Amino acid sequence: MTGFEAVILTIVTAATPLLIAALGELVTERSGVLNLGVEGMMIVGAVTGFAGAQLTGSPYLGVCASMLGGMALASLFGFLVLRLAANQVASGLALTLLGLGLSGMIGEAFIGQPGLKLERIDIPFLTDLPVVGAILFGQDPLVYMSIALAVSVSWFLFRTRPGLALRAVGNNHDSAHMLGVHVIRTRFLAVLFGGACSGLAGGYLSLAYTPQWVEGMTAGRGWIALALVVFASWMPLRAAIGAYLFGGALILQFHAQAEGIALPSQFLSALPYLATVAALVILSRDRWTARNDSPSCLGQVFVPDR
């Protein structure tokens, strides 16, 4: 395996959790709910996924457990902001703090245990192809799933009726309610989907990226995923491109350090956020695009008048 291949492989594995978490948050935000608890749901997913795999002996059941962990936290969030109409920003931040604390408590028993790893797919001949073999055909299943997920989310949002209803709820919840769309139900499902995706992204970290449990192992990836949604201007396929760019920036800092390049690592860690700021500036220059793509009801509380 050449050095180039190794770099690309690590970029792919770094990008995958960002992409999965960003797609979940993208759907949540398209429905008009801003969930800042991605980091918290991710870390809970990481620990429940690891625990699930350890207890059942199957990394695939671990993947399921990670999604359930993320959804459990998301349903709490959904109850707070949708049923009780609590402030979304405050609830989301609280969710992150809760997730970080909760995961430390659950994970205490698992610290230092060797984990189970999701095996890479190995296709005879194809995986052995020079240069592209390992990159295209030798990844773990979640890498392929994340790409499929980006395409499916795009298809769902722009080609199906429930997807249209979801965008409508995020665009103008009063009109949607008037037309008989179930605003709260739609948003709750979107929040749950976001939770499942965040949990899965966390599970990817503890089951494929570095198969072990370390407290705080998400290391701010949830925040990068949030920035990614804005960077992608709420478009799933742009999120996929952005995830690989951001993943590249994450990996670049390791390699730059290894090569002894005198770039401060803080600068490289800040790169995704700088890229998001730049994307926002470019987007808002073209106000037309900005206005039309962002969900107008994002973060607004909806209370139906019945």
Added chain:
Amino acid sequence: MPGGNVLLEARGIVKSFGGLVANDRIDLTVHAGEIHALLGENGAGKSTLVKILYGSLQPDAGSVNWQGRPAAVGNPAEARALGIGMVFQHFSLFEGLTVAENIALALPRDAAGRGLAADVRAVSESYGLPLDPAARVASLPVGVRQRIEIVRCLLQRPRLLIMDEPTSVLTPQEAERLFETLRRLADEGCAVLYISHRLEEVRQLCHTATVLRHGRVVGRPDPGTASTADLARLMVGAEVGGVGNREGESRPDGPVRLAVRGLSLEAGTPFGVSLEDISLEVRGGEIVGVAGVAGNGQDELFAALSGETPASDRTAVEIDGRPCGRAGPRTRRRLGAAFIPEERLGHAAVPGMRLSENAVLTRHGTDRDISVGGLLRLGRARRLAERIVSRFDVRAPAGDPEAKALSGGNLQKFVVGRELDRMPGVLAVSQPTWGVDVGAATGIRRELAALARGGAAVLAISQDLDEILEISDRIAVISRGRLSPAVPAAETTREAIGLLMGGAGD
């Protein structure tokens, strides 16, 4: 024509919100093929009633029969399945979606498939309401947006079409076209429930009428034979006078107090309108009305007058001869001007602030009484708010409530009163009686006339042509950011203004 079968029969509808009874045992009968007017002041319960019929609110008591059978309309989708369509005044289109997507959302699953774009074209053209299915709503003017709503209803082949103040955003010509469409629908057997504040229009169009006051039915006059004064009396429960004869009172030879010279402004947003070379003089003692369809530069003109969007040239705006084109609102207020913007909540008043605090917001720069050296005298501000409330008959909960606790009409009286109370020398007002009932609207118009009589220059921007004709000494028309020369009201006609509103002056 009336005389068709009974289509919809509501009996004893009751709905209350908290302590307020919005609908009190309302009975309503609508026949197939009739255009039925639903009249009443703001807060009389019209919107509540139609929301119940459309299923977006549930009544506390009462029953609805549809074509002779009891029907419980649990949500709007069920109403549409029965054949009830509704065109809303507000909150109904999704700006970020295309025309076709907006329509698809309101249609049943099977009708919203691939042939939809073609259906939209066919129906919209057959009723003379052309639409481009692929256009984004955000880029479309208000008149076209309403067309989308109507076509959306027509595609559902409704038996009953509910329309909430449909003509408030249309030119007279566009309104006439809408009436044609409605008459044709009625001839085809569809019933129309028509809400409007414009009584003249109701008399022309409607076959039957139900009048509500304080949530109760107070009369079922025949709009063909009743006069507008009769209808207004029923709605308000008291005699409603006009503003008074304006002729002979205007003093066109007063000094020029507000002058706009060669004002041009680039649009600040993609949906804004650029102002092009606007010139206008308003003399002391006169009211100049600016007519126009929404979205033709009214907001931009108002912002340039108030100083929210400063012009590039000092002399573009002069107040009492002093150039202030680049000054902000407070400087202009100190020159004796006052401004009343169109939106009460969020622009003219801060919803979450008390009335006294809202009074301070526009007056701290000019009234030393309530603000000295950057400190506020809140007790005096409260007394100022109380004075405005009592002088302008604002019906508000006791004890300095928040602005959002007032009904639309009463808050409008407050924001108008707040400025008039200062006795400004120059007043720019946009949509002075938007969504305000007949009685309160007449009161506000009278106050404007009195202010002008006292020597002030008043510029009134309004989309309500009847209002413009009633209060103005001279009338100008704004269309696509250009302003026609102001002509004396006596020398122009409704038709001539309508043509200018449609852009004939370009």
